[in-house]
Amino acid sequence: MRVFVTGGAGYIGSHMVKLLGEKGFEVLTYDNLSNGRKEAVLYGHLVVGDLLDYELLEKTLRDFMPDVVMHFAAKVSVEESVKEPILYYENNFCGTLNLLKAVKKLGIGYFILSSTAAVYGIAQKVPVKEEDPTVPINPYGWSKLFCERALIDLRASGYPIKYAILRYFNVAGADPEGKIGQVSKNPTHLILRALKAAKGEIPYLEVYGTDYPTKDGTAIRDYIHVMDLVQAHLDVLEYLMKGGQSDVFNVGYGRGYSVLEIVKVVKEVTGVDFEVKYGPRREGDPPMLIADNSKILQKTSFKPKYDDIYTIVKTAWEWERKQ
Ligand SMILES: NC(=O)c1ccc[n+]([C@@H]2O[C@H](COP(=O)([O-])OP(=O)(O)OC[C@H]3O[C@@H](n4cnc5c(N)ncnc54)[C@H](O)[C@@H]3O)[C@@H](O)[C@H]2O)c1
Numbered sequence: 148m149r150v151f152v153t154g155g156a157g158y159i160g161s162h163m164v165k166l167l168g169e170k171g172f173e174v175l176t177y178d179n180l181s182n183g184r185k186e187a188v189l190y191g192h193l194v195v196g197d198l199l200d201y202e203l204l205e206k207t208l209r210d211f212m213p214d215v216v217m218h219f220a221a222k223v224s225v226e227e228s229v230k231e232p233i234l235y236y237e238n239n240f241c242g243t244l245n246l247l248k249a250v251k252k253l254g255i256g257y258f259i260l261s262s263t264a265a266v267y268g269i270a271q272k273v274p275v276k277e278e279d280p281t282v283p284i285n286p287y288g289w290s291k292l293f294c295e296r297a298l299i300d301l302r303a304s305g306y307p308i309k310y311a312i313l314r315y316f317n318v319a320g321a322d323p324e325g326k327i328g329q330v331s332k333n334p335t336h337l338i339l340r341a342l343k344a345a346k347g348e349i350p351y352l353e354v355y356g357t358d359y360p361t362k363d364g365t366a367i368r369d370y371i372h373v374m375d376l377v378q379a380h381l382d383v384l385e386y387l388m389k390g391g392q393s394d395v396f397n398v399g400y401g402r403g404y405s406v407l408e409i410v411k412v413v414k415e416v417t418g419v420d421f422e423v424k425y426g427p428r429r430e431g432d433p434p435m436l437i438a439d440n441s442k443i444l445q446k447t448s449f450k451p452k453y454d455d456i457y458t459i460v461k462t463a464w465e466w467e468r469k470q
């Protein structure tokens with residue numbers, strides 16, 4: 148089976164490409180390398196191209212003619228999206244429209260979209276369920292919600308695409324074999340920044356906000372290991388191919404850690420008591436996001452294997468210390 152992976156040179160996409168390659172899928176990665184690295188693509192070919200370059204996108208898809216499109220390519224920083232909203236709408240939404248346009252033209256049948264817990268905005272209750280209100284509080288979340296809508300509407304218009312929209316919670320950790328991991332040109336993610344503080348690459352870790360309505364005043368997130376996340380894509384694909392209905396799925400573990408709890412785990416795992424400073428909230432950050440993952444657990448064969456915060460931080464640290 149042939150799988151076209153957009154964003155396959157990035158953090159999550161490269162773990163997906165590795166798993167697909169190991170399982171014997173034929174893979175083609177399409178990535179503009181704006182935040183990806185060609186060395187991270189361990190299987191199949193890489194076409195360096197932009198989603199916004201419709202001609203190249205359509206030609207690449209036509210030449211490869213995949214059975215499945217897995218769409219990871221996006222700009223992913225909440226903070227940057229608040230400062231550069233047009234960039235986010237253009238890259239993420241217009242990019243996805245180009246992809247859907249080409250998919251429809253070529254008659255491709257399966258589509259898995261990387262969406263995000265950021266579509267929920269300030270959750271009224273946690274854990275959040277897929278049918279809960281989606282009112283993003285930053286342009287990144289809106290750009291992803293628009294992509295969801297476009298895909299749902301394409302199906303509703305009668306085009307017989309089978310899709311899964313996966314709303315990832317906070318993805319962390321690295322390939323346990325140590326071949327790939329998270330590399331970012333401008334790292335903003337909490338665990339990665341904490342590890343960089345432990346390495347001395349940044350002078351301290353700043354905690355963004357200590358006045359959230361949570362147990363210790365810092366924001367809570369549901370951290371999921373990247374290996375479980377990419378496995379979830381195969382489980383969902385199997386579900387669709389066996390006749391499962393197109394649907395939206397939360398992908399998280401259903402439990403949350405505060406920023407301070409993560410700091411404690413990172414200090415324990417690295418053995419480094421790095422400096423922590425306390426600053427104001429970061430614009431666009433909701434207080435708490437935890438997945439209700441019962442739908443994916445019930446409907447597909449997905450079974451988390453790496454759902455231990457120490458395993459997540461350890462695999463990330465093993466990768467990061469080699470960089
Ligand atoms: N990391 C997380 O915690 C998280 C959580 C929820 C959802 N997601 C989603 O997962 C997906 C992958 O995120 P990631 O963390 O691996 O980010 P990443 O930046 O490592 O990967 C994204 C890849 O897409 C490529 N890309 C971006 N715009 C492109 C364009 N216009 N054309 C071609 N390639 C382009 C980048 O070069 C990069 O390699 C994204 O869609 C993101 O919204 C990530």
Ligand SMILES: O=c1ccn([C@@H]2O[C@H](COP(=O)(O)OP(=O)(O)O[C@H]3O[C@H](CO)[C@@H](O)[C@H](O)[C@H]3O)[C@@H](O)[C@H]2O)c(=O)[nH]1
Pocket residue numbers: 223224225262263264265315316317318335336337338340352353354355356366367368406429432436
């Ligand atoms: O140096 C830092 C970095 C982050 N945080 C806090 O840590 C939490 C997690 O932040 P981060 O790791 O940047 O993730 P999120 O902003 O929650 O967003 C991630 O998780 C979303 C899903 O929940 C994805 O959609 C996004 O792509 C991904 O960046 C937030 O409360 C941040 O304010 C800090 O306090 N200090």
